[in-house]
Amino acid sequence: MASSTVYKKYQSKCDYSYTLGAFPTIELLKNKPDKVIKILIHPDMDSEEQLDILNELCNKNKIELCKSKAEVERLRDKENIYCIGIFNKYDEKLKDSKGHVVLVNPGDMGNLGTIIRTAIGFGIDDLAIIEPAADIFNPKAVRASMGALFQLRFRRYASFDEYESENKGREFFPFMLKGATDLQMLDKSHVDKYALIFGNEATGLPDEFANKGTSVLIRHEKTIDSLNLSMACGIALYEFTK
Amino acid sequence: MASSTVYKKYQSKCDYSYTLGAFPTIELLKNKPDKVIKILIHPDMDSEEQLDILNELCNKNKIELCKSKAEVERLRDKENIYCIGIFNKYDEKLKDSKGHVVLVNPGDMGNLGTIIRTAIGFGIDDLAIIEPAADIFNPKAVRASMGALFQLRFRRYASFDEYESENKGREFFPFMLKGATDLQMLDKSHVDKYALIFGNEATGLPDEFANKGTSVLIRHEKTIDSLNLSMACGIALYEFTK
Incomplete structure (x- = not known):
């Protein structure tokens, strides 16, 4: 240009x-x-x-x-x-690294930035974004990540299927309020490569994700509807990279 | 009135x-x-x-x-x-419950709200705020907590000493970049009542907190300076209430 x-x-x-x-x-x-x-x-x-x-x-x-x-x-x-x-603007191929974060239809640029920062903080450098999604290149999202955006690889996909077909041989962990396994109880000792999958801030993951790999619940009191997205993602990252 | x-x-x-x-x-x-x-x-x-x-x-x-x-x-x-x-506006006496969160000079109302919501989500209902601090009663903080503010007890203190003298018999865990013990390694099996202590978003806790109880580090890569405050607090709450 x-x-x-x-x-x-x-x-x-x-x-x-x-x-x-x-x-x-x-x-x-x-x-x-x-x-x-x-x-x-x-x-x-x-x-x-x-x-x-x-x-x-x-x-x-x-x-x-x-x-x-x-x-x-x-x-x-x-x-x-x-x-x-x-x-x-650019898109990159994700690496076949140990951990991927997959955000399905994230809606908030501030959350995107916080999640990117937390992911690289815990050594996870590959992020997939399933569209429609908040614009990761919006200067506000770049600012919220405090520049961490440029330190990880990310790729935008039109659908989860597209992500799945391009990134094979990886265990899926969709985080859902209806998750079958409590994060605290999850035995991760056998897990080789994984994808931590999170839904939209307001609606979470669609029900069909319950059948993709091992669905996970972060247990909390009924006093709140759900943890916020970046918090859930941060806790999952902490637990998986221990 | x-x-x-x-x-x-x-x-x-x-x-x-x-x-x-x-x-x-x-x-x-x-x-x-x-x-x-x-x-x-x-x-x-x-x-x-x-x-x-x-x-x-x-x-x-x-x-x-x-x-x-x-x-x-x-x-x-x-x-x-x-x-x-x-x-x-009101102030309440904290209960002698299992867990307290103590925020020393928090500066951001959005963080306050997120932390309050996460705390009650993990069943921690007592929050101490050491002033000067962001105004917990500002309608923006109330909104960020999504109303969770009214579900916990909180009390504002002029100094940490004041908190300490009013809340005795409790183990202190200041979270610091210079923390002596890695959160992952921390043996919490003997811990009865505890206070999780966090500093300001930009400056963290003053060095002297290293001598108050057991200082804790949440280990992360050098790619980021620090986890953000509400993220650090959420991860600590998750780990302590497991």
């Missing part, structure tokens, strides 16, 4: 997106330099340390770094944003 | 607060009817089921239920709010 393109405020139909702020922009440059189109710096940016890192990473990867007050001010969503990374 | 009082948009210095929406208002009426000043209903509210529940709970507890378009529209923060509960 020519750098003379006029970039607009983010829309999900764009084939590019933004990192808003120095922190996620540095994570982008460190982890996905080949996806970067260019970096924009506002002249009021005053952190010498961050500027040095940005300059170094751009030089090393031959990425254009432009000072542009007008462009940063047009694209940012908060006044305290002085650095923006523009990058091409 | 006379019901002729003119109520204003929420401010933390007020001695009353609001539940915005039918769901938290019903939780308020069910769990803390003695704190309710009155209930406001917008004439456009159209859920007969919710109206029936609100009417029944107000009748039973002799609480005034007013139809008032103007007052609801003045106090609500979103257009889809048709029901508001006005209640007196």
Whole structure:
């Protein structure tokens, strides 16, 4: 894409997106330099340390770094944003690693970000998203992940079947309120490769997932309807990566 | 307080607060009817089921239920709010129950709400908040807890020392990045009553907490600085209430 393109405020139909702020922009440059189109710096940016890192990473990867007050001010969503990374959206093949997280129709960008951060925190670097789903490339989701998005592999699938056919030889653990096995009681000693599967925030997983592998319940009191999605996912990740 | 009082948009210095929406208002009426000043209903509210529940709970507890378009529209923060509960703020004595959660200087109302919901989900009904802290009575925190706030006991303390002197005979588990014991390795078999202690989102617990009881670490990869506060708290609650 020519750098003379006029970039607009983010829309999900764009084939590019933004990192808003120095922190996620540095994570982008460190982890996905080949996806970067260019970096924009506002002249009021005053952190010498961050500027040095940005300059170094751009030089090393031959990425254009432009000072542009007008462009940063047009694209940012908060006044305290002085650095923006523009990058091409991408999809990656998941690795046949030990653990996958599969989110079926996640609806909330904040949850997506928190789950991504927690997943890499527990060493799980492969994420499948079954569409329709919240837009993982929305700058708000990128921000919620605090840049962790660029540290894992993720792939969007049109259906769970598509995920399943592309990722064979893996035990499925759908987390459901009707789960047959209590997470605390689950014997994971024989488990080789696994997929932890979670449904939408409001509706959970469809009933048919009860027949896919071993359905799991995180037991809780009846005082609440359910744990929130990112919490359930974090607890499952903690337990499976012990 | 006379019901002729003119109520204003929420401010933390007020001695009353609001539940915005039918769901938290019903939780308020069910769990803390003695704190309710009155209930406001917008004439456009159209859920007969919710109206029936609100009417029944107000009748039973002799609480005034007013139809008032103007007052609801003045106090609500979103257009889809048709029901508001006005209640007196309160503090309660914590019970000498098995588990306490102690939040030292929590800064984020969304986290407070998520933690409250998760705590009661795992059967922990006593929460201490060490000030300065995010305002637990802010309608946004009440909303984030989805009304769970009214189902637990909580008490605000000016200092941790104050909490400590009022709640004796309890083992302390401060959760810290420098924690001496890995949560996975922690032998909890001998633990009778406990307090799970967490610091501020950005700064964690001050170093001196390392000497209070058994400091605990939730091990994670170096790819992230730390787990987020509500996630760490949820994982600890899960592990301690197994």
